[in-house]
Amino acid sequence: xxxxxxxxxxxxxxxxxxxxxxxxxxxxxxxxxxxxxxxxxxxxxxxxxxxxxxxxxxxxxxxxxxxxxxxxxxxxxxxxxxxxxxxxxxxxxxxxxxxxxxxxxxxxxxxxxxxxxxxxxxxxxxxxxxxxxxxxxxxxxxxxxxxxxxxxxxxxxxxxxxxxxxxxxxxxxxxxxxxxxxxxxxxxxxxxxxxxxxxxxxxxxxxxxxxxxxxxxxxxxxxxxxxxxxxxxxxxxxxxxxxxxxxxxxxxxxxxxxxxxxxxxxxxxxxxxxxxxxxxxxxxxxxxxxxxxxxxxxxxxxxxxxxxxxxxxxxxxxxxxxxxxxxxxxxxxxxxxxxxxxxxxxxxxxxxxxxxxxxxxxxxxxxxxxxxxxxxxxxxxxxxxxxxxxxxxxx
Numbered sequence: 001x002x003x004x005x006x007x008x009x010x011x012x013x014x015x016x017x018x019x020x021x022x023x024x025x026x027x028x029x030x031x032x033x034x035x036x037x038x039x040x041x042x043x044x045x046x047x048x049x050x051x052x053x054x055x056x057x058x059x060x061x062x063x064x065x066x067x068x069x070x071x072x073x074x075x076x077x078x079x080x081x082x083x084x085x086x087x088x089x090x091x092x093x094x095x096x097x098x099x100x101x102x103x104x105x106x107x108x109x110x111x112x113x114x115x116x117x118x119x120x121x122x123x124x125x126x127x128x129x130x131x132x133x134x135x136x137x138x139x140x141x142x143x144x145x146x147x148x149x150x151x152x153x154x155x156x157x158x159x160x161x162x163x164x165x166x167x168x169x170x171x172x173x174x175x176x177x178x179x180x181x182x183x184x185x186x187x188x189x190x191x192x193x194x195x196x197x198x199x200x201x202x203x204x205x206x207x208x209x210x211x212x213x214x215x216x217x218x219x220x221x222x223x224x225x226x227x228x229x230x231x232x233x234x235x236x237x238x239x240x241x242x243x244x245x246x247x248x249x250x251x252x253x254x255x256x257x258x259x260x261x262x263x264x265x266x267x268x269x270x271x272x273x274x275x276x277x278x279x280x281x282x283x284x285x286x287x288x289x290x291x292x293x294x295x296x297x298x299x300x301x302x303x304x305x306x307x308x309x310x311x312x313x314x315x316x317x318x319x320x321x322x323x324x325x326x327x328x329x330x331x332x333x334x335x336x337x338x339x340x341x342x343x344x345x346x347x348x349x350x351x352x353x354x355x356x357x358x359x360x361x362x363x364x365x366x367x368x369x370x371x372x373x374x375x376x377x378x379x380x381x382x383x384x385x386x387x388x389x390x391x392x393x394x395x
Contacts, residue, residue: 044343048365052369100238101221109272116267143177180216210238334393352364
């Protein structure tokens with residue numbers, strides 16, 4: 001064993017939780033994602049998915065992916081920069097740009113690689129990148145990869161954001177990067193106030209719409225559309241792995257910005273392009289979202305019902321305004337125990353512990369899909385109430 005192995009041999013925390021029977025990660029799913037899934041032969045209600053539109057098992061999306069594989073093959077065998085661009089990629093980019101209200105869009109192989117590749121290429125050593133301290137890890141990595149001065153403001157604290165902006169050189173590029181919907185807590189960024197500060201300090205804004213597209217705005221166009229501020233936001237980022245029922249991501253912006261990123265973003269030009277099946281599936285999901293407004297209505301109907309039920313039963317759910325409902329536990333061990341007990345009771349939920357949150361803010365994340373029913377919500381709330389009382393989380 002060498003020095004490298006010596007460095008990690010003492011990392012046994014996962015094994016400790018496995019020995020207690022409460023290790024919550026990497027559970028195998030035996031079939032399609034849906035409101036109910038089989039895990040190791042155990043049937044559970046799925047409240048741990050990001051498939052807000054409920055399209056991951058929609059036959060139209062599946063058929064579109066299969067047809068693309070038949071036509072184009074299983075992969076592109078290269079980057080978009082060289083031999084990996086299909087007419088399908090171009091079509092999806094054109095429709096995404098129109099959907100989110102920007103000149104052009106650029107598709108990446110994953111959502112994470114959008115943020116890590118785009119932010120690092122937008123700002124340089126004489127610039128500033130400013131982020132909310134609860135932004136997604138991909139935003140954190142993107143700013144770390146840049147040579148810009150990095151500033152953080154306290155979550156949704158506009159006074160603290162303004163303090164950051166005051167510290168910046170007036171003539172320097174100042175990029176504010178923020179989640180539209182915060183992925184663990186479910187609350188929204190204060191976009192109207194951020195736009196005011198942008199104008200006051202001549203800054204720019206990039207909004208991560210990973211959890212906003214398919215959920216907020218007209219036809220699910222996102223949080224920027226929801227607030228009517230699309231024109232005031234410089235860059236809109238989104239993923240395919242949530243409402244668009246696939247894998248990949250995109251950035252949309254003015255043509256001059258996309259032209260720069262198309263030729264410089266390292267995670268774009270040095271990564272193999274999105275597979276034909278993934279691209280076609282995302283495109284079909286985008287069409288369905290726009291043509292089926294009842295899907296968005298169903299998502300919000302069941303979301304509002306679940307919010308009401310959790311509040312009635314006394315759960316601490318913070319300031320969520322979305323289908324993401326945090327159930328606060330505020331103890332790591334109890335968080336893992338709650339997830340394990342809920343699974344035993346037939347409810348799948350996700351644990352959220354550091355570094356995804358502060359140590360005092362551990363929670364279980366409960367997320368809804370348009371295809372969930374009120375009856376499924378009632379069953380899950382009842383089971384979770386039982387578990388939380390057993391563990392002394394609910395009085």
